[in-house]
Amino acid sequence: MVGVLLIFSIRIENFKSLADVSLELGSLNLFLGTNASGKSNFFDALRVLQGIGYGFTVDEVLNGKPKTANSDIWEQIRGGSSRATFVDKSAERTDTVEGVIRFRVKLSSGGSGEVFDYGIGISAAQGCVREEHLSADGQEIYDSRNLSNDISQPYFQVKYYRGTVGRQPHFSFEKSKPVLHQILQKSEIEVEDRESVKICIRALSNTQRIDPSPSVLREYSSAQSWVRRMGEHGENFAALVKTILRNSVNRDRYLSWLKQLTPIEFEDVVILSGAVGEPLFALREGGIDYPAPVLSDGTLRFAAIAAAFFQEDMPDILTIEEIENGIHASRLRLLVELLKTQTQSSLDWTQVMATTHSPVVLAWLEDKDYKTTFYCKRDEQTGASTITPLSKIPKFHEILAKQPISDLFAEGWLEATL
Numbered sequence: 009m010v011g012v013l014l015i016f017s018i019r020i021e022n023f024k025s026l027a028d029v030s031l032e033l034g035s036l037n038l039f040l041g042t043n044a045s046g047k048s049n050f051f052d053a054l055r056v057l058q059g060i061g062y063g064f065t066v067d068e069v070l071n072g073k074p075k076t077a078n079s080d081i082w083e084q085i086r087g088g089s090s091r092a093t094f095v096d097k098s099a100e101r102t103d104t105v106e107g108v109i110r111f112r113v114k115l116s117s118g119g120s121g122e123v124f125d126y127g128i129g130i131s132a133a134q135g136c137v138r139e140e141h142l143s144a145d146g147q148e149i150y151d152s153r154n155l156s157n158d159i160s161q162p163y164f165q166v167k168y169y170r171g172t173v174g175r176q177p178h179f180s181f182e183k184s185k186p187v188l189h190q191i192l193q194k195s196e197i198e199v200e201d202r203e204s205v206k207i208c209i210r211a212l213s214n215t216q217r218i219d220p221s222p223s224v225l226r227e228y229s230s231a232q233s234w235v236r237r238m239g240e241h242g243e244n245f246a247a248l249v250k251t252i253l254r255n256s257v258n259r260d261r262y263l264s265w266l267k268q269l270t271p272i273e274f275e276d277v278v279i280l281s282g283a284v285g286e287p288l289f290a291l292r293e294g295g296i297d298y299p300a301p302v303l304s305d306g307t308l309r310f311a312a313i314a315a316a317f318f319q320e321d322m323p324d325i326l327t328i329e330e331i332e333n334g335i336h337a338s339r340l341r342l343l344v345e346l347l348k349t350q351t352q353s354s355l356d357w358t359q360v361m362a363t364t365h366s367p368v369v370l371a372w373l374e375d376k377d378y379k380t381t382f383y384c385k386r387d388e389q390t391g392a393s394t395i396t397p398l399s400k401i402p403k404f405h406e407i408l409a410k411q412p413i414s415d416l417f418a419e420g421w422l423e424a425t426l
Protein backbone atom coordinates (compact mmCIF):
# COMPACT_ATOMS: atom_id res chain seq x y z
CA MET A 9 0.00 0.00 0.00
CA VAL A 10 1.54 3.28 -1.07
CA GLY A 11 -1.16 5.53 0.41
CA VAL A 12 -0.81 9.25 0.54
CA LEU A 13 2.53 10.72 -0.45
CA LEU A 14 3.85 13.86 1.14
CA ILE A 15 6.86 15.93 0.18
CA PHE A 16 8.01 16.99 3.62
CA SER A 17 11.18 18.73 2.60
CA ILE A 18 12.49 20.38 -0.51
CA ARG A 19 15.72 22.10 -1.46
CA ILE A 20 16.11 24.13 -4.63
CA GLU A 21 19.45 25.53 -5.80
CA ASN A 22 20.25 27.80 -8.70
CA PHE A 23 16.77 27.79 -10.18
CA LYS A 24 15.45 31.19 -11.28
CA SER A 25 15.49 33.51 -8.26
CA LEU A 26 15.76 30.50 -5.91
CA ALA A 27 19.53 30.56 -5.44
CA ASP A 28 19.37 28.23 -2.45
CA VAL A 29 16.10 27.60 -0.69
CA SER A 30 15.28 24.80 1.75
CA LEU A 31 11.77 24.32 3.09
CA GLU A 32 10.09 21.97 5.51
CA LEU A 33 6.62 21.49 4.12
CA GLY A 34 3.37 20.44 5.74
CA SER A 35 -0.01 19.49 4.41
CA LEU A 36 -1.17 23.08 3.85
CA ASN A 37 1.51 25.48 2.65
CA LEU A 38 0.79 29.13 2.01
CA PHE A 39 3.17 31.46 0.19
CA LEU A 40 3.03 35.20 0.69
CA GLY A 41 5.17 38.01 -0.57
CA THR A 42 5.16 41.03 -2.81
CA ASN A 43 5.14 40.88 -6.59
CA ALA A 44 8.22 39.26 -8.12
CA SER A 45 9.34 37.82 -4.77
CA GLY A 46 9.69 34.26 -6.08
CA LYS A 47 6.36 32.61 -5.25
CA SER A 48 5.63 31.49 -8.78
CA ASN A 49 9.27 30.54 -9.26
CA PHE A 50 8.77 28.06 -6.43
CA PHE A 51 5.68 26.74 -8.20
CA ASP A 52 7.71 26.51 -11.39
CA ALA A 53 10.19 24.35 -9.50
CA LEU A 54 7.35 21.99 -8.59
CA ARG A 55 6.42 21.87 -12.26
CA VAL A 56 9.98 20.98 -13.21
CA LEU A 57 9.76 18.08 -10.77
CA GLN A 58 6.43 17.10 -12.27
CA GLY A 59 7.95 17.03 -15.77
CA ILE A 60 10.79 14.90 -14.43
CA GLY A 61 8.19 12.59 -12.92
CA TYR A 62 6.54 12.29 -16.33
CA GLY A 63 9.83 11.12 -17.78
CA PHE A 64 10.30 14.05 -20.15
CA THR A 65 13.74 15.10 -21.33
CA VAL A 66 15.34 18.07 -19.58
CA ASP A 67 14.77 20.11 -22.72
CA GLU A 68 11.08 19.15 -22.88
CA VAL A 69 10.55 19.88 -19.20
CA LEU A 70 11.95 23.40 -19.55
CA ASN A 71 10.94 24.33 -23.09
CA GLY A 72 7.63 22.56 -23.47
CA LYS A 73 6.34 19.67 -25.46
CA PRO A 74 3.54 19.44 -28.03
CA LYS A 75 0.51 17.25 -27.56
CA THR A 76 1.04 13.61 -28.52
CA ALA A 77 -1.19 10.55 -28.66
CA ASN A 78 -0.27 9.68 -25.06
CA SER A 79 0.24 13.03 -23.45
CA ASP A 80 -1.27 16.47 -23.39
CA ILE A 81 0.59 19.58 -24.35
CA TRP A 82 3.21 20.49 -21.75
CA GLU A 83 3.73 24.22 -21.49
CA GLN A 84 7.26 25.48 -21.09
CA ILE A 85 8.45 26.68 -17.71
CA ARG A 86 8.11 30.47 -17.89
CA GLY A 87 11.17 31.77 -19.72
CA GLY A 88 12.25 28.30 -20.86
CA SER A 89 15.77 26.92 -20.45
CA SER A 90 17.48 30.23 -21.18
CA ARG A 91 16.05 31.79 -18.01
CA ALA A 92 16.04 28.75 -15.76
CA THR A 93 19.43 29.15 -14.09
CA PHE A 94 19.86 31.69 -11.32
CA VAL A 95 21.55 34.91 -12.37
CA ASP A 96 23.21 36.78 -9.53
CA LYS A 97 22.55 40.47 -10.14
CA SER A 98 25.54 41.53 -8.10
CA ALA A 99 28.08 39.29 -9.84
CA GLU A 100 30.41 40.65 -12.48
CA ARG A 101 29.57 39.14 -15.82
CA THR A 102 32.00 36.27 -16.35
CA ASP A 103 32.15 33.34 -18.70
CA THR A 104 32.27 30.78 -15.95
CA VAL A 105 30.77 27.33 -16.37
CA GLU A 106 27.02 27.44 -16.11
CA GLY A 107 25.63 26.46 -12.77
CA VAL A 108 23.88 23.20 -12.08
CA ILE A 109 20.26 23.55 -11.04
CA ARG A 110 19.52 21.18 -8.20
CA PHE A 111 16.28 19.89 -6.73
CA ARG A 112 16.11 17.59 -3.77
CA VAL A 113 12.94 16.25 -2.20
CA LYS A 114 12.29 14.06 0.78
CA LEU A 115 8.97 12.34 0.76
CA SER A 116 7.09 9.94 2.92
CA SER A 117 4.55 7.36 2.01
CA GLY A 118 1.53 7.31 4.30
CA GLY A 119 0.92 3.63 3.52
CA SER A 120 4.29 2.10 4.37
CA GLY A 121 5.78 4.93 6.41
CA GLU A 122 8.89 4.75 4.22
CA VAL A 123 10.96 7.85 3.56
CA PHE A 124 12.48 8.53 0.15
CA ASP A 125 15.22 10.96 -0.75
CA TYR A 126 15.47 11.98 -4.39
CA GLY A 127 17.77 14.55 -5.93
CA ILE A 128 18.58 15.67 -9.43
CA GLY A 129 20.98 18.23 -10.86
CA ILE A 130 20.44 19.48 -14.39
CA SER A 131 22.15 21.80 -16.79
CA ALA A 132 19.58 23.99 -18.49
CA ALA A 133 22.03 25.23 -21.14
CA GLN A 134 23.09 21.74 -22.15
CA GLY A 135 19.69 20.16 -21.61
CA CYS A 136 21.09 17.27 -19.64
CA VAL A 137 21.19 15.58 -16.28
CA ARG A 138 24.37 16.21 -14.33
CA GLU A 139 23.70 14.21 -11.20
CA GLU A 140 20.91 12.14 -9.70
CA HIS A 141 20.28 9.93 -6.71
CA LEU A 142 17.56 8.03 -4.90
CA SER A 143 17.45 6.32 -1.54
CA ALA A 144 14.71 4.65 0.46
CA ASP A 145 14.81 4.65 4.26
CA GLY A 146 18.46 5.65 4.21
CA GLN A 147 19.37 2.76 1.87
CA GLU A 148 20.96 3.95 -1.36
CA ILE A 149 19.27 2.78 -4.53
CA TYR A 150 21.27 4.68 -7.12
CA ASP A 151 23.64 7.60 -7.11
CA SER A 152 25.84 9.33 -9.64
CA ARG A 153 27.49 11.77 -7.30
CA ASN A 154 30.41 9.53 -6.41
CA LEU A 155 31.28 8.94 -10.07
CA SER A 156 33.12 11.39 -12.24
CA ASN A 157 30.82 11.75 -15.19
CA ASP A 158 32.52 13.42 -18.10
CA ILE A 159 30.08 15.96 -19.51
CA SER A 160 31.44 15.59 -23.02
CA GLN A 161 30.17 11.98 -23.12
CA PRO A 162 26.66 11.30 -24.46
CA TYR A 163 26.01 8.91 -21.62
CA PHE A 164 25.65 9.35 -17.94
CA GLN A 165 26.58 6.78 -15.32
CA VAL A 166 25.06 5.94 -11.99
CA LYS A 167 26.02 3.39 -9.44
CA TYR A 168 23.30 0.90 -8.64
CA TYR A 169 23.81 -0.19 -5.08
CA ARG A 170 22.10 -3.53 -5.09
CA GLY A 171 23.84 -4.91 -8.16
CA THR A 172 24.48 -8.65 -8.06
CA VAL A 173 27.81 -9.46 -6.45
CA GLY A 174 30.63 -9.65 -8.92
CA ARG A 175 28.80 -7.65 -11.52
CA GLN A 176 29.65 -4.09 -12.41
CA PRO A 177 26.96 -2.07 -10.62
CA HIS A 178 27.36 0.94 -12.91
CA PHE A 179 24.64 1.65 -15.41
CA SER A 180 24.77 4.03 -18.35
CA PHE A 181 21.83 6.17 -19.29
CA GLU A 182 20.96 8.77 -21.85
CA LYS A 183 21.91 12.04 -20.24
CA SER A 184 19.11 14.01 -21.89
CA LYS A 185 16.57 12.62 -19.44
CA PRO A 186 16.29 11.64 -15.81
CA VAL A 187 17.49 8.21 -14.70
CA LEU A 188 14.25 7.73 -12.76
CA HIS A 189 12.28 6.39 -15.73
CA GLN A 190 15.22 4.89 -17.59
CA ILE A 191 16.21 2.68 -14.69
CA LEU A 192 12.87 0.89 -14.83
CA GLN A 193 13.97 -0.53 -18.20
CA LYS A 194 16.90 -2.36 -16.62
CA SER A 195 16.14 -5.99 -15.91
CA GLU A 196 18.74 -6.11 -13.13
CA ILE A 197 16.77 -3.81 -10.86
CA GLU A 198 15.35 -5.61 -7.85
CA VAL A 199 11.60 -5.62 -7.31
CA GLU A 200 11.80 -3.58 -4.13
CA ASP A 201 13.89 -0.86 -5.77
CA ARG A 202 11.56 -0.81 -8.74
CA GLU A 203 8.70 -0.09 -6.34
CA SER A 204 10.64 2.73 -4.70
CA VAL A 205 11.35 4.28 -8.10
CA LYS A 206 7.65 4.10 -8.97
CA ILE A 207 6.65 5.73 -5.69
CA CYS A 208 9.07 8.55 -6.35
CA ILE A 209 7.75 8.98 -9.89
CA ARG A 210 4.22 9.19 -8.56
CA ALA A 211 5.11 11.70 -5.86
CA LEU A 212 6.72 13.99 -8.42
CA SER A 213 4.17 13.67 -11.18
CA ASN A 214 0.84 13.43 -9.40
CA THR A 215 0.53 17.17 -9.02
CA GLN A 216 -2.47 19.19 -10.13
CA ARG A 217 -2.36 22.89 -10.79
CA ILE A 218 -5.71 24.60 -10.60
CA ASP A 219 -6.45 28.11 -11.74
CA PRO A 220 -10.16 28.03 -12.51
CA SER A 221 -11.21 30.63 -15.03
CA PRO A 222 -14.83 31.84 -14.85
CA SER A 223 -15.15 31.80 -18.63
CA VAL A 224 -14.16 28.12 -18.76
CA LEU A 225 -16.43 27.30 -15.79
CA ARG A 226 -19.37 28.82 -17.67
CA GLU A 227 -18.97 26.39 -20.55
CA TYR A 228 -20.64 23.05 -21.09
CA SER A 229 -18.19 20.27 -20.28
CA SER A 230 -16.91 18.50 -23.35
CA ALA A 231 -16.87 15.19 -21.48
CA GLN A 232 -20.29 13.63 -21.30
CA SER A 233 -19.38 10.72 -19.09
CA TRP A 234 -18.05 10.77 -15.53
CA VAL A 235 -14.99 12.86 -14.96
CA ARG A 236 -12.68 12.10 -12.07
CA ARG A 237 -10.39 15.12 -12.38
CA MET A 238 -10.90 18.68 -13.55
CA GLY A 239 -8.66 20.54 -15.99
CA GLU A 240 -6.27 23.30 -14.93
CA HIS A 241 -8.59 26.17 -15.85
CA GLY A 242 -11.75 24.31 -14.85
CA GLU A 243 -12.21 22.26 -18.01
CA ASN A 244 -14.89 19.63 -17.41
CA PHE A 245 -15.93 21.28 -14.17
CA ALA A 246 -19.64 20.47 -14.69
CA ALA A 247 -18.85 16.85 -15.54
CA LEU A 248 -16.73 16.62 -12.38
CA VAL A 249 -19.55 18.04 -10.25
CA LYS A 250 -21.90 15.51 -11.83
CA THR A 251 -19.47 12.80 -10.69
CA ILE A 252 -19.29 14.28 -7.19
CA LEU A 253 -23.09 14.35 -6.90
CA ARG A 254 -23.45 10.64 -7.65
CA ASN A 255 -21.71 9.76 -4.38
CA SER A 256 -24.03 10.75 -1.54
CA VAL A 257 -21.27 11.34 1.03
CA ASN A 258 -19.29 13.61 -1.28
CA ARG A 259 -22.46 15.26 -2.46
CA ASP A 260 -23.43 16.26 1.07
CA ARG A 261 -19.99 17.53 1.93
CA TYR A 262 -19.59 19.44 -1.30
CA LEU A 263 -23.02 21.03 -0.95
CA SER A 264 -22.41 21.98 2.62
CA TRP A 265 -19.18 23.81 1.69
CA LEU A 266 -20.82 25.53 -1.24
CA LYS A 267 -23.77 26.67 0.83
CA GLN A 268 -21.43 28.31 3.30
CA LEU A 269 -19.14 29.73 0.66
CA THR A 270 -21.56 31.36 -1.70
CA PRO A 271 -23.63 34.34 -0.59
CA ILE A 272 -26.66 33.16 -2.51
CA GLU A 273 -29.24 31.03 -0.73
CA PHE A 274 -29.50 28.17 -3.16
CA GLU A 275 -31.27 24.89 -2.46
CA ASP A 276 -29.33 22.59 -4.70
CA VAL A 277 -26.61 22.12 -7.27
CA VAL A 278 -28.01 20.79 -10.50
CA ILE A 279 -26.37 19.64 -13.66
CA LEU A 280 -28.22 20.68 -16.78
CA SER A 281 -27.79 18.91 -20.09
CA GLY A 282 -26.95 20.43 -23.45
CA ALA A 283 -28.29 19.27 -26.82
CA VAL A 284 -26.15 16.14 -26.84
CA GLY A 285 -26.01 15.57 -23.10
CA GLU A 286 -23.03 17.84 -22.27
CA PRO A 287 -23.24 18.83 -18.61
CA LEU A 288 -23.60 22.43 -17.45
CA PHE A 289 -23.31 23.56 -13.83
CA ALA A 290 -26.32 25.35 -12.28
CA LEU A 291 -27.61 26.41 -8.89
CA ARG A 292 -31.29 26.06 -8.00
CA GLU A 293 -32.62 29.05 -6.13
CA GLY A 294 -36.30 29.46 -5.25
CA GLY A 295 -37.15 26.60 -7.59
CA ILE A 296 -35.41 28.24 -10.54
CA ASP A 297 -32.19 26.95 -12.09
CA TYR A 298 -29.47 29.51 -12.67
CA PRO A 299 -26.98 28.08 -15.17
CA ALA A 300 -23.25 28.81 -14.97
CA PRO A 301 -23.31 31.59 -17.61
CA VAL A 302 -25.40 33.77 -15.26
CA LEU A 303 -23.55 32.95 -12.01
CA SER A 304 -20.94 35.31 -10.65
CA ASP A 305 -17.19 34.86 -11.11
CA GLY A 306 -16.59 34.42 -7.38
CA THR A 307 -19.37 31.84 -7.00
CA LEU A 308 -17.96 29.82 -9.86
CA ARG A 309 -14.38 29.98 -8.64
CA PHE A 310 -15.46 28.84 -5.21
CA ALA A 311 -17.54 26.03 -6.65
CA ALA A 312 -14.54 24.91 -8.70
CA ILE A 313 -11.93 25.15 -5.93
CA ALA A 314 -14.24 23.26 -3.56
CA ALA A 315 -14.91 20.64 -6.27
CA ALA A 316 -11.15 20.10 -6.63
CA PHE A 317 -11.17 18.62 -3.12
CA PHE A 318 -13.85 16.07 -3.96
CA GLN A 319 -12.36 14.66 -7.15
CA GLU A 320 -12.43 10.87 -7.31
CA ASP A 321 -8.90 11.03 -8.67
CA MET A 322 -7.17 13.23 -6.11
CA PRO A 323 -3.62 14.38 -6.83
CA ASP A 324 -0.93 14.07 -4.18
CA ILE A 325 -0.17 17.77 -4.52
CA LEU A 326 -2.65 20.48 -5.40
CA THR A 327 -1.26 23.91 -6.29
CA ILE A 328 -3.45 26.99 -6.36
CA GLU A 329 -2.10 30.42 -7.25
CA GLU A 330 -3.76 33.49 -5.76
CA ILE A 331 -6.52 31.75 -3.87
CA GLU A 332 -8.28 35.03 -3.15
CA ASN A 333 -8.73 35.80 -6.84
CA GLY A 334 -12.27 37.05 -7.42
CA ILE A 335 -13.38 36.17 -3.93
CA HIS A 336 -14.66 38.73 -1.50
CA ALA A 337 -12.72 39.17 1.75
CA SER A 338 -15.70 38.13 3.87
CA ARG A 339 -15.76 34.72 2.17
CA LEU A 340 -12.05 34.16 2.23
CA ARG A 341 -12.22 32.84 5.75
CA LEU A 342 -14.34 29.92 4.60
CA LEU A 343 -11.93 29.24 1.80
CA VAL A 344 -9.08 29.03 4.29
CA GLU A 345 -11.28 26.76 6.44
CA LEU A 346 -11.90 24.58 3.43
CA LEU A 347 -8.19 24.31 2.71
CA LYS A 348 -7.40 23.56 6.32
CA THR A 349 -10.13 20.96 6.75
CA GLN A 350 -9.41 19.18 3.52
CA THR A 351 -5.69 18.97 4.17
CA GLN A 352 -6.24 17.64 7.66
CA SER A 353 -8.91 15.01 7.12
CA SER A 354 -7.21 11.66 6.87
CA LEU A 355 -9.50 10.33 4.15
CA ASP A 356 -8.98 12.48 1.12
CA TRP A 357 -5.89 14.12 2.29
CA THR A 358 -3.86 16.01 -0.22
CA GLN A 359 -0.88 18.33 0.09
CA VAL A 360 -1.80 21.87 -0.86
CA MET A 361 0.50 24.70 -1.98
CA ALA A 362 -1.20 28.04 -2.42
CA THR A 363 -0.09 31.62 -2.97
CA THR A 364 -1.96 34.66 -1.76
CA HIS A 365 -1.55 38.42 -1.75
CA SER A 366 -4.29 38.82 0.78
CA PRO A 367 -3.24 39.82 4.28
CA VAL A 368 -6.77 38.91 5.35
CA VAL A 369 -5.93 35.24 5.00
CA LEU A 370 -3.30 35.65 7.67
CA ALA A 371 -5.86 36.68 10.24
CA TRP A 372 -7.35 33.19 10.41
CA LEU A 373 -4.20 31.22 10.75
CA GLU A 374 -3.32 29.60 14.03
CA ASP A 375 0.08 29.25 15.61
CA LYS A 376 0.61 25.80 14.21
CA ASP A 377 -0.03 27.05 10.67
CA TYR A 378 2.89 29.50 10.82
CA LYS A 379 5.41 26.72 10.32
CA THR A 380 4.17 26.23 6.80
CA THR A 381 3.13 29.78 5.97
CA PHE A 382 6.06 31.17 4.05
CA TYR A 383 7.10 34.70 3.34
CA CYS A 384 9.00 35.21 0.09
CA LYS A 385 11.37 38.08 -0.36
CA ARG A 386 14.14 38.97 -2.79
CA ASP A 387 17.51 40.26 -1.84
CA GLU A 388 17.97 43.67 -3.46
CA GLN A 389 21.61 43.11 -4.24
CA THR A 390 21.73 39.56 -5.57
CA GLY A 391 18.10 39.15 -6.61
CA ALA A 392 18.00 35.82 -4.77
CA SER A 393 14.71 34.90 -3.09
CA THR A 394 14.50 33.82 0.49
CA ILE A 395 11.48 31.86 1.67
CA THR A 396 11.01 31.98 5.42
CA PRO A 397 8.30 30.33 7.51
CA LEU A 398 6.51 32.91 9.68
CA SER A 399 7.37 30.76 12.71
CA LYS A 400 11.07 31.56 12.16
CA ILE A 401 10.68 35.32 12.09
CA PRO A 402 12.40 36.71 15.17
CA LYS A 403 9.93 37.82 17.83
CA PHE A 404 7.04 37.08 15.55
CA HIS A 405 4.85 35.83 18.38
CA GLU A 406 5.51 38.84 20.58
CA ILE A 407 4.80 41.29 17.81
CA LEU A 408 1.75 39.41 16.77
CA ALA A 409 0.30 39.73 20.23
CA LYS A 410 0.42 43.53 19.86
CA GLN A 411 -0.76 44.03 16.35
CA PRO A 412 -3.04 42.06 14.03
CA ILE A 413 -1.07 40.08 11.50
CA SER A 414 -2.95 41.55 8.57
CA ASP A 415 -1.80 45.06 9.59
CA LEU A 416 1.78 43.88 9.84
CA PHE A 417 1.56 42.50 6.37
CA ALA A 418 -0.19 45.49 4.86
CA GLU A 419 2.25 47.96 6.42
CA GLY A 420 5.23 46.09 5.03
CA TRP A 421 6.54 45.08 8.45
CA LEU A 422 7.33 41.56 7.28
CA GLU A 423 9.21 42.95 4.31
CA ALA A 424 11.26 45.20 6.54
CA THR A 425 11.98 42.54 9.18
CA LEU A 426 13.31 39.84 6.89
Ligand SMILES: Nc1ncnc2c1ncn2[C@@H]1O[C@H](COP(=O)(O)OP(=O)(O)OP(=O)(O)O)[C@@H](O)[C@H]1O
Pocket residue numbers: 023024025041042043044045046047048049050087091092093094095096384391
Ligand atom coordinates in the same frame (compact mmCIF):
# COMPACT_ATOMS: atom_id res chain seq x y z
N1 LIG B 1 17.07 33.11 -13.81
C1 LIG B 1 16.72 34.03 -12.90
N2 LIG B 1 17.64 34.52 -12.05
C2 LIG B 1 17.30 35.46 -11.14
N3 LIG B 1 16.07 35.96 -11.01
C3 LIG B 1 15.13 35.51 -11.84
C4 LIG B 1 15.39 34.52 -12.82
N4 LIG B 1 14.25 34.27 -13.50
C5 LIG B 1 13.31 35.07 -12.98
N5 LIG B 1 13.82 35.80 -11.97
C6 LIG B 1 13.13 36.81 -11.18
O1 LIG B 1 11.94 36.28 -10.62
C7 LIG B 1 10.93 37.29 -10.68
C8 LIG B 1 9.57 36.68 -10.83
O2 LIG B 1 9.28 35.97 -9.68
P1 LIG B 1 7.87 35.25 -9.51
O3 LIG B 1 7.21 35.07 -10.82
O4 LIG B 1 8.10 34.05 -8.68
O5 LIG B 1 7.08 36.35 -8.67
P2 LIG B 1 5.81 36.17 -7.72
O6 LIG B 1 6.27 36.18 -6.33
O7 LIG B 1 5.01 35.02 -8.19
O8 LIG B 1 5.07 37.54 -8.01
P3 LIG B 1 3.52 37.87 -8.30
O9 LIG B 1 2.91 37.99 -6.95
O10 LIG B 1 3.59 39.15 -9.01
O11 LIG B 1 2.96 36.77 -9.13
C9 LIG B 1 11.26 38.12 -11.90
O12 LIG B 1 10.94 39.47 -11.66
C10 LIG B 1 12.73 37.95 -12.09
O13 LIG B 1 13.41 39.09 -11.67
Ligand SMILES: [Mg+2]
Pocket residue numbers: 047048049
Ligand atom coordinates in the same frame (compact mmCIF):
# COMPACT_ATOMS: atom_id res chain seq x y z
MG1 LIG C 1 3.24 34.84 -9.28
